Amino acid sequence: MSLEEWLNRPPGEDLLAREKDNTAESELFFRRALVLLGVVLAAFLAVASRLVYLQVLHHEQFSTLSENNRVRLQPLPPTRGFIFDRNGVLLADNLASYHLEITREQVEDLDATLAELGQRIELTDADIERFQKLSRRSPPYAGAPLRFRLTDEEIARLAIDLYRLPGVEIKADLTRRYPLESRGAHILGYVGRINEDELNRIDPGQYSGSTHIGKVGVESFYEDTLRGRTGWQQVETNAEGRPLRILSRTPPVPGQHLYLTIDMRLQAVAEKALEGYNGAIVALDPRNGEVLALASQPTYDPNPFVNGIDYASYRQLNTSKDRPLLNRALRGVYPPGSTIKPMMALAGLEYGVVNRYSGVYCPGFYRLPGSSHRFRDWKRGGHGSVGMDRAIAQSCDVYFYDLAFNLGIDRIHEFLDKLSFGRQTGIDLSGEKGALLPSQEWKRRMHKHGWFAGDTLSVGIGQGYFLATPLQLAHAAAVVSQKGIDFKPRVLLATEDPGARVKTLEAPRSLPPIKVKNSQFWDTIIAGMIHVVEGGTAYRIGIGAKYRIAGKTGTAQVFTLGQGEKYNARQLAKHLLDHALFIAFAPVDDPRIAVAVIAEHGGGGSKTAAPIARKVMDAWLLNKYDEVSIAPEPPSAPDEDAHGTE
């Protein structure tokens, strides 16, 4: 077979026409077309069965994937409530501000973006470090803030190039603002960024979308009231995660406005009066427990804390020997000194250890039976023969040594505990300390040896182990003024719904009254306290007073002298000075204010603390606010002078 023949033979074994046969070819074509039609049908059936597989058998799964694709739940953080004083003076509000936010997911090259931004606005290492910390903690599709409080100029500079920087956004938000700055800072506290400890504590749902939380003071205690409730919206997003429309929405409930019992004018008077001293003033309305002023000096400006205070400033505040961040009114613990004496006298009356007529001879010292150790009176020569009234008015230590000795520590503890010494008064501010009302049991627990009679004597004059907060002292003065009727101190006067502007007054929080066997016991010690001001240790503040004051001075010895401190005459001298204390209420017939003042190293209570208390009471009872402005004064040196001299 030649090659040509081989090539021309039909393929396969079947013999077919060598010439064109249209009929045969037509039939052949028809058969092949039929086969192909079958193939087409089979192919489409394969696609159709694939569709059944996707759309029927796995429909649920793909629907879920599709929903996950498009629907995103967005939290709607509520607006935080404002804070006002009792007269409606604004203490905290929210300021619209702008910050720069970066969404990691949408950024191609984070370092390049940061470098690019750094050329346009100022970015500190602290900013970048904080951003990286925050962005690690948040999901990649959520933005993390890079810079806060952008100025208009910075916004303008950024806005031009923002389109080139995917994932970088300028966002509006509300920044907490305290317009009175340091004034009343210890009451208000501040909000700050939620830290890791708080993250573990809070309900993540309620706080999603929120970055801040109340840290101390009212902001912390009334966090839930101020905060409101987070709302939610389901948004449909496109493939880039950009929200397109809202599918459903649960609006947030804005936080309640708070009206405090504080009168900012009185607060200003108190802070001003205490200026120059570290210390605290607490002024209460004894009729209902309202805190009228709660000053702690030195104070600080809470505003820098809101978006994270820089490390250097924080270190300065935190390590300063004056400890401006310490709220001395609630957390400062001091020996109450002689201010405890009226309460001690009341205990003596209650347990029948003394009566109003019984007297003690004061030679200037006291000796325990069978002991030669002399417990000294503050007055070298002694007070001579003293009854209760004069013992309070002149603050005779010997009388109270004897009283305390006869009472014994157990009864002292039992009675003073009722007046909230040694435990929290229950004020609506976080961080209150219980201080220390010592007992035998306590001493056994804390020290190796047991209770000595000498310990009791010290407690009797408010020294020794005995420690109290200014708030506890003011509270005790208030209870005495009301002859046993007791209220929890409180700073919240009313809440207000921000929408309807309807105020809801808080009810006074009454405590079980302190009962004594004979209600005249109260009159006895109050008479003693009146005589403190009228001819007693604080006679100077009684001069020219337009109302009658009942008070008690106190001078607490400073026991703790810094062990390794360098010798510095001026500083050491100041350190050695006693704390000056004074408690009072007025007017005595219808007490409307009870005050406790502590001026650290102020010397004597009568010299330093009593006049401060008088200023506060004058302001409140006589409306004397003229000289003091509510807002803190600007730094004293005027600008022109500074330029002129330097």
Next chain:
Amino acid sequence: MERNNDDGKLFKLIRLDAPLLLGLLTLSGLGLIVLYSAGQQNMDLVLGQGMRLGLGFLIMLALAQAPPRYFRLWSPWIYLTGILLLLAVMIVGDISKGAQRWLDLGVVRFQPSEIMKLAVPMMMSWFFADKPLPPRWLHLLGGVMITAIPFILIAEQPDLGTALVVGSAGAFALFLAGLSWTIMFGLALLLGGAVPLFWTFVMHDYQRQRVLTFLNPESDPLGSGYHIIQSKIAIGSGGIYGRGWLNGTQSHLDFLPEGSTDFIFAAFSEEFGLVGACLLLALYFFIIARSLYMAACAPDTYTRLLAGSLTLIFFLYAFVNSGMVSGLLPVVGLPLPLFSYGGTSLVTIMAGFGILMSVYSHRRTPTR
């Protein structure tokens, strides 16, 4: 088959087949409706596509008037021109990088490879028209050459989708010409044996990756697998009855890439569900069946083979696209005919139907 009513006369006069025209019009109309939704309700897009469809139908009408003998006469010249243009593209393409597929004629830019979709079936039919069928070995070799040259030229561009169409067109012509089952079986065995060799020695890494991604799209969800994953989500979430027109979220929210072009079938299935998608497949089947019937009615070898292969090209488009979008076949850039937004392939396909109409309406006049 003759109709006696006025419509029949009208269709006879304009040389169009009424059932096929109806099928094509239904498909195009439906395509526009779906495009309106898949294209984010952009009316410009719909109008543009409408214009292209109008042009396509005009071309079909025009070609339907030409007697098939002219096509037979021109077949080798069209084929030769196509080959020359492909070579030209290769040379020009070497100079201007990246644009190898397109030839810029100043007024219009077009892809010469597109011509080959028509030219290869025409040339194959021309070649076998006067040969005894089933083809001899020698003729078989000639047919293979006719197909292989443009196939290689197009695959070199590289445009695998078009190469696949052109290659398949030749294969369909051979099959319709009556190529014996034994040979086809042998070829299939040969191809099956070649696959592992092809995988190891010929394919590039990225091509292997593409196949692997096809087999397991989830392995690369953000890269090459993204298209197919999103497409499956769109189809699957449609369910039996679909989300309803304009309610597809995958396409409207840009999760589905190429939702109005290559992946429009997924957008359609999301909104119209299994029911809609099966009806669409049925419509395609109807058009293909009618076209094959029309091809079978052709008077001689040339017209039969030409009409048959053109029909199968249409089938290839519809099947490869729906198979690819539903994850049954690898991702090959073939549009869904008369549905996907875009012009070039639309014109080619409508020209093919024009030839088919011509063949059917001239079925009583053989080409020689």
